[in-house]
Amino acid sequence: MKKYDTFLIDADGTLFDYDMAEENALKCMFRKYQLSYNENVRTLYRKINRDVWDSFEKGQTPKSEMQVLRFKRLFGALEIKGDPYIFNVEYLVELGKGSFLIDGAFELCKTISDSHCRAYIVTNGISTTQKARLENAIIKPYISKLFVSEDIGFQKLNTLYFEYVFSHIPCTDKSKMIIIGDSLSADIAGGIHAGIDTCWFNKCDTENHSGFIPTYEIKKLLEICDLIG
Template sequence: MSYTTLLFDIDHTLLDFDATERWALRKLFADEQLEWTEERETRYRSINKILWAALERGEVTRDAVISERFVTFFAEEGRAVDGKQMDERYRTYLGQGTDLIDGALELLEQLKGHYRLYVVTNGVSRTQHARLAGSGLSPYFDRIFVSEDTGYQKPMRAFFTYVFDRIPAFRPEQTLLIGDSLTADIQGGISAGIDTCWFNPSQETAPAELTPTYTIERLEQLLDLLRMTERIR
């Protein structure tokens, strides 16, 4: 299959969210005079992961996720906080995080001009746009689609319908989605009727019922994959 359109997830695919999140949490904890420890970071990430998974299943709203994660975390520390105000500060710090996944910039430099490139990401719009701009990745993309702007989130079919309707002369058979999440990206892409490429640097095993079209462990492998489709020579 020869592809003309590439849809990229960003967190854990092009941008190093773990590094950014750790830096933002350290700043937030310092503001609250709370010592950063690996245990506290792990506990926050567990709370956050559970809430985001519930959002992907349509069980909670985005506003509930970004507020309740801090309310829950600080309650375990014996503190009552305003979740929305806490999230505003966290988002400010998060938006300053521009760490790249190895090979991300080089990959986009190779792809630009050969493909139409789009971002498809869950998250808060101003945060994601700030991170893409700060990292220097924004100019490589024809358009950036953030779940907050669409009113839907991956893996919802409505999110992808929104995106497809806004890509000129969109053809699903010529479109490839690249992302790290089996649920948001791979399941979302499969349900939307497009090919998928699972970015799997940790070499995890996908469940038998969820099979991506391709799997790569390093971003540069995407170039080899695409060369086989005769778009890059």
């Protein structure tokens, strides 16, 4: 089997359990403001958040408005009186505390580091939140660097994102690099366009109708250990 020494690993849904972090942060905020929280709130928030992110990624909503807009809409739908701007700021702090790891994430990062290879996190999302989550995570000592799209100015799908990453890591041999992630449209498509091998973390056995064919497909993170060398 081919071996790699540079691992670009997605954060949300790959190393970190984003769903759990999001639910935890929402619950904390609703408790803080003495608002009633139930499964419907969560479902509604997720739908609004997805719509708002889609509109940001299509360039229809500026980043500065996007984050506040999701709570403005949620407050409107639930008839909550409050300041969505402050709520968003406090929500992001709570989200940054949610460093819940996916099964195998710790062992994977440690094995890469112990094998004198390097693990980098490549992520879209909000810079302060992603930095805080890594800061709070037990995998931190094994991660060489964190690359957040917001700092770079391009989303992970964009080859300019990858060019930035390549120019900020010591590895220059693309054949020794691989990207691992749960998103076909961001991680796998991005990796293919950037000319590196890809590994799709397909933990839920989803069918691939994207047209992007990963080099490898895995169900558990520890399957990647065979590729370290």
